[in-house]
Amino acid sequence: GCCWEPPAPQLLGVQRGEEDRPERAEPLSDTEREIIQDTWGHVYKNCEDVGVSVLIRFFVNFPSAKQYFSQFQDMEDPEEMERSSQLRHHARRVMNAINTVVENLHDPEKVSSVLALVGKAHAIKHKVEPMYFKILSSVMLEVLAEDFPEFFTAEVQMVWTKLMGAVYWHVTGAYTEVGWLQVSSSAV
Template sequence: MIIYIRGGGSVPGGRYRRCSSDRLYSPSPPRARVASFADIPQQPATMPIEDSGSKPDFSDDEKKAIKDSWSGVYSEYESTSSEILIKFFVDNPSAQDFFPKFKDLDSEEKLKSSTAVRWHAERIINAVNDAIWLLDEPEKNAKKLKELSEKHAVQLNVDAKFFKVLAEVILDKVAEKNDGSFSDSARSAWEKLLTYICISLKVAY
C-alpha cells in the first residue's frame, strides 16, 4: 500500500511525498514518528462459536456483560424462547426428525400454535439461564450440562451439529433484543458462553 504524506519545511508548496506503508518518513528532518499498531484504536477481539476444544474461562467483566444483556431477553422468556426455537426449526427442518412430537408440524403456523414447541422452547431458554447464573459455580454448571448432553445423545439421538446452529440463533436473538446497546465486547462474551455450552453438550457424544 502507498501512503502519501504532506510535506512541510523545505518541501516547496507542501507537496505530498509517497512512501511504503511499512515505514513512514517525513519529507525533511527531523524524522516523523514511526506509526505503530499502538496508535490504532483496537476493537475487542471476537471469536466464532465453537463446539470443540477447551472450554473458555470468563472474566468478571464478561460475566457482567452476559448477565446485563440477558436480562432483557429472559424478561420475556415465553415469547423469546418460542421465537428462537421456531426460527431454528424453520431454517433447519431436518432437526425436527429427532423429536417425534414435532414431526407433523410442517409449517411455521403449526409450530407457533404448538404447546409442545412452547414447552420445549422454555426448557431451552431456562437451560441457558441456568448456565449463565452458574458461571461462578463451574462444577454445578458442568454437571447440569452433562445431564443434558446425555439426554440428547442417548435418549433423543440428536445430531450434535445442531447445538452450534441453535447457539447462533440464540446469539442473533440476544443481539436483536439489545439492539444498539449490544457492544463488541458483549458479543465476544456471548460467543464464549455459547462455545462453553456447545462443548459441554457434546461430552456424552
C-alpha cells in the same frame, strides 16, 4: 429468512475432530460474566417469547431438526409451530437451562454438571446429532442481537459467542463420555 448462513465453525470455538478438542472451555473473566448476567436479565423477562422465536427460526432454517419432535415434525408453517404446546414447552426448557448456566457462572462445577445432563439426555434418550447444538447456539445469538439491539452490541455478542462455545464444549463432552462417535460431524 431463507438464506441464513451459519457462522463459520471457528467463530463458535468449535473444533473439528476429537484430537483437536481443547482441554477445557475458555473461561470467562469476571467482567465477561457480568456482561452475560446483565444482558440475560433483559432477555429472561421475555424468556418464553424469545425461546419460541429461536426455536421457530431454528426449525424453519434446519427442518431436519424437527425429526426429534413428534408433535410438529410435519408442520411447515411457523405460525402453526408457534401454537404447538410441545414447541413452547421445549422453548421454556431451553431458556431455563441457559438461565441455570447464567445464574451459576461463578460455579464451574455446577455449570458443567447441568450441561452434562443436557448432553447425556440428548445423546442417549433423544439421539440428537450434537451439531444441532452448534446451530441452535448461533440461531440464538442471531435472535438476541436482533431482538435486543440496544444490549447486544458487538462486544456483548463476542462475549456471548464465547459462552455458547463453552456450552457446546460441555455438551459435546458429555456425548463423548457416553461413547457417541459423531461429535465432529461435518454435516452442517
